[in-house]
Amino acid sequence: MAKIVIDPGHGGHDPGAVGSRSKEKDNVLNVAKRLKTLLEKHGHDVSLTRSTDKFISLSGRASFANQLGADYFVSLHNNSAVNKSATGFETFIYNGSVSKSTKDFQNAVHEEIANNIGIRDRGKKRANFAVLRLTNMAAILIEYAFISNMNDEDILINQVDELAQWTCNGIVKALGGTVKDPVKSPPKEQPTPAPELEPVLRPAPQPQPKPPQNKQPSGNANIKKFQQWLNSQYNSGLVVDGIYGPRTKKAAIKGFQTELNKQFNAGLKVDGIWGPKTRAATVNVYKGAKGNLTKIIQGMLFSKGYDPKFLDGVFGNATATAVLAFQRDNGLTRDAIVGKKTFEKLFA
Ligand SMILES: [Zn+2]
Numbered sequence: 001m002a003k004i005v006i007d008p009g010h011g012g013h014d015p016g017a018v019g020s021r022s023k024e025k026d027n028v029l030n031v032a033k034r035l036k037t038l039l040e041k042h043g044h045d046v047s048l049t050r051s052t053d054k055f056i057s058l059s060g061r062a063s064f065a066n067q068l069g070a071d072y073f074v075s076l077h078n079n080s081a082v083n084k085s086a087t088g089f090e091t092f093i094y095n096g097s098v099s100k101s102t103k104d105f106q107n108a109v110h111e112e113i114a115n116n117i118g119i120r121d122r123g124k125k126r127a128n129f130a131v132l133r134l135t136n137m138a139a140i141l142i143e144y145a146f147i148s149n150m151n152d153e154d155i156l157i158n159q160v161d162e163l164a165q166w167t168c169n170g171i172v173k174a175l176g177g178t179v180k181d182p183v184k185s186p187p188k189e190q191p192t193p194a195p196e197l198e199p200v201l202r203p204a205p206q207p208q209p210k211p212p213q214n215k216q217p218s219g220n221a222n223i224k225k226f227q228q229w230l231n232s233q234y235n236s237g238l239v240v241d242g243i244y245g246p247r248t249k250k251a252a253i254k255g256f257q258t259e260l261n262k263q264f265n266a267g268l269k270v271d272g273i274w275g276p277k278t279r280a281a282t283v284n285v286y287k288g289a290k291g292n293l294t295k296i297i298q299g300m301l302f303s304k305g306y307d308p309k310f311l312d313g314v315f316g317n318a319t320a321t322a323v324l325a326f327q328r329d330n331g332l333t334r335d336a337i338v339g340k341k342t343f344e345k346l347f348a
Contacts, residue, residue: 002175003045005065007075007131008032012055017080019147019156024078025053027147027156032076034164042172062134072105073139074171075131078147078156085264085283087149088120089113092141094133095126102138105174109140112170116162118288118315119145119152142167150263154290219243225311226299230255233292244303252296252303253278253347259292274347284339289315297338300346301326 008028010016016024029050036046047068049061056064065073079090091110093102106124114121122143132139144163145152155163169179219242227248230236236251250272257278260266266281285293295313301322302308309318320336327334330345338346 001043002071004072005070006032007049009077017147019153022157028076030160031163038168058130066136073135075141077143079143080148088122090122090143092125092127105138106140108174109170113166116166118286222302282340287320
């Protein structure tokens with residue numbers, strides 16, 4: 001059993017970073033409370049520097065942990081940047097001299113979250129942060145994701161249980177324990193596969209989507225759903241016939257350009273043409289992503305005869321499996337990341 005202090009950053013008059021739908025102080029408090037419960041299930045003695053929305057100074061947080069005689073200190077934060085495309089996960093330890101257990105602690109916690117969170121791993125870093133400098137025990141600071149990035153903020157808001165679980169698992173592993181009763185929730189049943197593990201996930205190719213259940217003799221039900229969604233989301237004005245043709249393709253690219261403009265200020269002309277500017281503005285979409293870009297990917301996969309199972313905007317295992325099959329069949333690097341080359345083939 002270890003004495004662990006969890007430190008949800010900010011609070012009270014200090015909101016921390018502010019996103020379009022949430023505040024850092026609330027996001028990290030939600031994770032902290034859940035993390036406390038999970039670690040207590042593993043028999044650890046856990047204290048929070050705050051369990052309500054109140055302000056505590058940085059030195060106050062450190063002296064709280066020091067006075068308790070804690071063994072570990074974990075500060076939880078959300079990142080932020082002016083550039084809305086900035087994304088990813090990173091952890092920090094103090095940039096002065098630190099114990100080996102501090103480094104081991106960072107390694108284990110970082111690895112566990114990085115392997116699961118599904119966004120860019122910005123690395124294990126060191127900095128002169130007050131809570132890291134002033135605490136006497138092994139201390140890390142976690143920047144889960146960017147509240148300023150729409151996709152990252154989705155994770156911060158909607159994957160509280162998962163963030164807490166991965167953090168708990170990392171801490172438990174760092175302490176040499178065994179992870180128990182992991183709480184996994186639907187789109188994230190399994191960790192993001194490392195590329196070497198892909199063969200395990202390799203699906204049987206599914207070039208023929210299931211025929212629609214209703215009387216319509218031609219047209220595919222999933223493509224119909226995609227067309228309906230394009231119409232409602234982007235006023236595409238498509239005939240909902242379940243047949244993928246040039247009009248549906250153009251509408252999908254228009255939707256894609258609209259999302260790049262909205263989410264990443266790409267400043268693209270919404271013309272439905274896959275040209276060099278659109279290609280250059282294309283972002284990588286990873287497993288774990290949620291939102292309209294993922295929905296467009298799913299719709300395009302259905303349109304190309306693959307089966308991501310859902311048109312729900314959640315980049316889970318089924319979507320990753322379909323992406324891997326699509327990448328294999330198109331001679332692309334099979335990494336389940338939808339980036340420039342994969343989008344290019346999807347919109348070809
Ligand atoms: Zn912060």
